[in-house]
Amino acid sequence: MIIWNVSHYDTVTTYFKNHVAxxxxxxxxxVDYDGGISxxxxxxxxxxxxxxxxxxxxxxxxxxxxxxxxxxAK
Numbered sequence: 484m485i486i487w488n489v490s491h492y493d494t495v496t497t498y499f500k501n502h503v504a505x506x507x508x509x510x511x512x513x514v515d516y517d518g519g520i521s522x523x524x525x526x527x528x529x530x531x532x533x534x535x536x537x538x539x540x541x542x543x544x545x546x547x548x549x550x551x552x553x554x555x556a557k
Contacts, residue, residue: 495519503532503539 496512499520506512522541524530530541 492518499532499534503534503541 492514495514495518497508499512500506500508500510503520520532520534522530522532524543528543530543532539532541
């Protein structure tokens with residue numbers, strides 16, 4: 484089992500906007516105090532995040548690499 488939690492407003496919203504929902508950084512994402520999201524990773528390394536009733540697939544990186552920050556222009 485792998486448990487990877489993303490917590491605190493600054494990291495939750497940035498991660499969610501850039502790597503989960505693919506929305507502009509200026510969009511408001513409501514996160515409660517001490518809120519967070521959890522990624523579900525199955526036995527084949529497919530990851531997802533469920534927010535409300537929507538499940539988003541999440542790309543995982545190879546060991547030793549980082550996700551590129553996606554910049555979006557309006």
